[in-house]
Amino acid sequence: MAEAWAFIARRRGGIRADWTDWVTYGYLMLGVVVMLAPVLWVVLSSFKSEGNLMEFPPTLWPEAVKTVSVKGYARALPLYRVTMPDGQEATLAQVRRVGIEAQMVNPARPDAGLLTVPVESATPIRRFHLGTENYEKLLTSAGGRIWSSIYNTVFITVVATVITLVMNSMAAFALSKYKFRGSDTALLAILATLMVPATIVLVPIYLIVSELGLVNSLWGVILPVISTPTGVFLLRQYMLTIPDELLEAARMDHASEWRIFWRLVLPLATPALAVVAIFSIMSRWNDFLLPLVILNKPEVYTLQLALAGYSDENGIQYGMLLAMTTLTALPLALGFIFLQRYITTGIASTGIK
Amino acid sequence: MASLTIEKLSKTFGAVDVIREANLEIADGEFVVFVGPSGCGKSTLLRLIAGLEEVSSGDIRIDGVSVVRRAAADRGVAMVFQSYALYPHMTVRENLSFGLENVRMPRAEIAKRVDHAAKLLRIDPYLDRKPRQLSGGQRQRVAIGRAITRDPKIFLFDEPLSNLDAELRVLMRLEISRLHNRLGNTMIYVTHDQVEAMTMADRIVVLRAGVIEQVGAPLELYNAPRNKFVAGFIGSPRMNFIPGRITRVGGTDFDLDCDGLGAVTLPLGGRALSAGQFVSFGVRPEDMLLAADGANAWRFKVDVIEQHGSSTYLHCSAPSGEVLLHVPGQSTQREGEQVIARPAPGRWHLFGSDEQRIVEKRA
Numbered sequence: 001m002a003e004a005w006a007f008i009a010r011r012r013g014g015i016r017a018d019w020t021d022w023v024t025y026g027y028l029m030l031g032v033v034v035m036l037a038p039v040l041w042v043v044l045s046s047f048k049s050e051g052n053l054m055e056f057p058p059t060l061w062p063e064a065v066k067t068v069s070v071k072g073y074a075r076a077l078p079l080y081r082v083t084m085p086d087g088q089e090a091t092l093a094q095v096r097r098v099g100i101e102a103q104m105v106n107p108a109r110p111d112a113g114l115l116t117v118p119v120e121s122a123t124p125i126r127r128f129h130l131g132t133e134n135y136e137k138l139l140t141s142a143g144g145r146i147w148s149s150i151y152n153t154v155f156i157t158v159v160a161t162v163i164t165l166v167m168n169s170m171a172a173f174a175l176s177k178y179k180f181r182g183s184d185t186a187l188l189a190i191l192a193t194l195m196v197p198a199t200i201v202l203v204p205i206y207l208i209v210s211e212l213g214l215v216n217s218l219w220g221v222i223l224p225v226i227s228t229p230t231g232v233f234l235l236r237q238y239m240l241t242i243p244d245e246l247l248e249a250a251r252m253d254h255a256s257e258w259r260i261f262w263r264l265v266l267p268l269a270t271p272a273l274a275v276v277a278i279f280s281i282m283s284r285w286n287d288f289l290l291p292l293v294i295l296n297k298p299e300v301y302t303l304q305l306a307l308a309g310y311s312d313e314n315g316i317q318y319g320m321l322l323a324m325t326t327l328t329a330l331p332l333a334l335g336f337i338f339l340q341r342y343i344t345t346g347i348a349s350t351g352i353k
Numbered sequence: 354m355a356s357l358t359i360e361k362l363s364k365t366f367g368a369v370d371v372i373r374e375a376n377l378e379i380a381d382g383e384f385v386v387f388v389g390p391s392g393c394g395k396s397t398l399l400r401l402i403a404g405l406e407e408v409s410s411g412d413i414r415i416d417g418v419s420v421v422r423r424a425a426a427d428r429g430v431a432m433v434f435q436s437y438a439l440y441p442h443m444t445v446r447e448n449l450s451f452g453l454e455n456v457r458m459p460r461a462e463i464a465k466r467v468d469h470a471a472k473l474l475r476i477d478p479y480l481d482r483k484p485r486q487l488s489g490g491q492r493q494r495v496a497i498g499r500a501i502t503r504d505p506k507i508f509l510f511d512e513p514l515s516n517l518d519a520e521l522r523v524l525m526r527l528e529i530s531r532l533h534n535r536l537g538n539t540m541i542y543v544t545h546d547q548v549e550a551m552t553m554a555d556r557i558v559v560l561r562a563g564v565i566e567q568v569g570a571p572l573e574l575y576n577a578p579r580n581k582f583v584a585g586f587i588g589s590p591r592m593n594f595i596p597g598r599i600t601r602v603g604g605t606d607f608d609l610d611c612d613g614l615g616a617v618t619l620p621l622g623g624r625a626l627s628a629g630q631f632v633s634f635g636v637r638p639e640d641m642l643l644a645a646d647g648a649n650a651w652r653f654k655v656d657v658i659e660q661h662g663s664s665t666y667l668h669c670s671a672p673s674g675e676v677l678l679h680v681p682g683q684s685t686q687r688e689g690e691q692v693i694a695r696p697a698p699g700r701w702h703l704f705g706s707d708e709q710r711i712v713e714k715r716a
Contacts, residue, residue: 243436243438245434245435245436245438246438246440248405248425248432248434248438249432249434249438249439249440249499250440250451251405251424251425251426252403252404252405252425252426252430252431252432252452253426253451253452253455253499253503254426254452254455254456255426255451255452255455256455259455263451264440267442268441268442
């Protein structure tokens with residue numbers, strides 16, 4: 001903890017804070033606010049009830065009106081602070097509201113009867129309340145369709161990432177460690193595909209996928225983009241730094257090329273593999289366009305498609321949308337928090353800054 | 354039993370000849386050192402033997418069997434790399450056993466061999482460490498150990514000590530020599546350091562620009578270098594070369610006029626010389642003897658004196674360049690003084706304009 005603080009409170013050069021430190025920290029804080037505020041807003045709002053969400057002005061924290069159970073009333077009554085005509089303040093429970101007047105009861109003395117007060121003299125007593133109803137509704141509604149979306153997304157992400165890693169690293173191994181005619185051309189051709197925008201190949205991809213009969217199949221989303229030019233390039237650059245002598249030593253140690261790849265090159269390329277994996281997981285998890293084109297049935301929807309389903313011509317279901325956004329972003333955020341060290345060192349060591 | 358024969362071996366990289374028609378015989382159990390300046394092809398020659406480079410033409414035979422078509426792993430050789438090439442993600446034990454696992458050797462046998470190699474090199478306390486947790490010398494030992502576990506016919510060392518500090522280098526030099534005595538395998542060792550070559554080798558192979566210049570025992574090379582290159586390369590500090598001209602050739606002696614230093618009369622020793630011939634006079638620093646009088650001797654001006662305690666180096670200037678004198682004991686000369694010196698009888702060489710040594714013939 002002390003170490004962390006020492007890192008956070010690090011200053012330029014000497015012991016005293018320089019004006020550049022203030023500027024730097026100010027700039028960084030601004031960055032934190034700009035980046036983090038919308039995320040926090042989404043997360044906090046996902047715990048708000050429907051009424052709380054629609055309120056104006058909005059509240060920062062999810063809040064609910066405090067309730068009390070009063071003898072003689074079946075349901076809990078909301079509490080209000082009421083300014084009485086004589087100027088005194090009292091805490092009353094609202095029984096019902098009629099127009100601009102509300103009927104209240106004193107929770108301490110319910111036998112005293114109902115009081116009629118004008119609405120504008122009563123303010124609800126609020127308390128912090130984490131409402132989980134959005135989540136409950138999300139996870140149970142539509143026969144638990146959300147679970148199949150989660151499964152689909154996880155399946156696509158995991159399988160596609162594993163295949164991507166294997167394919168890309170094999171290509172990178174060949175391009176970095178073997179000298180063969182046309183290896184440079186092959187690399188250039190792979191890199192050249194970076195210049196083709198994904199949207200342009202979307203229709204051809206759909207045609208191929210549909211020819212293969214993979215429309216509405218998760219494989220139809222997985223297969224088209226399992227090898228990525230950036231991944232190949234990144235891994236190749238990293239593998240170039242693995243000394244050839246190591247491979248030669250392994251060859252003299254009776255290791256087959258396949259074994260060299262699995263036992264030597266892959267373990268040594270872990271930082272680069274981690275980077276490629278993270279990029280792959282991120283893009284697969286957040287991918288929208290390709291699944292949108294290829295997956296048309298609700299049972300094969302990914303999370304992103306299901307998310308889009310909450311805003312339609314009938315309006316936007318904010319509560320569900322917010323809860324689902326939080327749920328969808330959570331795995332990636334957690335991943336980043338725990339793998340941050342690998343990500344930064346990996347990116348730094350692969351030379352793509 | 355492992356002898357090695359290299360016959361008319363050539364290697365070209367594109368248009369560059371790296372090895373030109375090399376011929377070499379290495380007997381079983383010999384410790385042979387390839388030495389030469391950087392870029393002379395000594396490492397390439399080793400890699401050709403190891404099977405890490407493809408042969409352009411010629412033949413390599415181990416125990417009389419041609420191996421040029423064989424993969425590196427199947428040649429029965431083991432190599433210790435300059436960078437050690439230890440697998441960084443494996444422990445020392447895994448490093449040692451990796452090659453044996455690849456040939457599906459039984460576990461008990463692997464354990465026995467690893468144990469043996471580790472004991473031999475005293476790395477048994479570090480068997481479960483990763484290479485980066487070891488010092489340079491320990492890594493070096495692991496690299497040698499990996500070669501030992503494979504029980505090869507021939508050990509190949511590619512400048513194995515160049516990454517160590519001077520003190521450790523001397524220690525490891527000794528250790529490798531001991532290892533050779535104990536194992537008795539054929540070993541080929543590449544270095545650019547002629548001291549390593551002199552101290553370790555049974556025979557030295559001197560290479561220059563892909564050509565084997567001379568092969569011989571260390572002292573043979575030291576005392577009778579075939580040409581000016583070998584003479585200059587073997588021995589530290591290097592041999593002095595003084596350009597001169599033969600002014601007179603008599604029946605038993607000849608006069609040599611060295612540039613700006615004056616003439617001396619030296620015994621002919623049956624050398625084929627002719628008057629007017631330009632030669633290079635070569636003499637090692639320790640073979641220049643200080644003299645009291647100037648007869649038949651040269652005068653040099655002392656520029657710098659290096660006292661080593663047991664001996665003294667006098668850096669002198671001659672019109673043709675620097676001349677180094679190595680005198681025993683602690684010299685009383687001062688910088689700027691003149692010294693008189695003459696070559697020790699029989700301890701000097703003449704090199705012709707083709708750089709070959711002009712050999713003496715016993716009558």
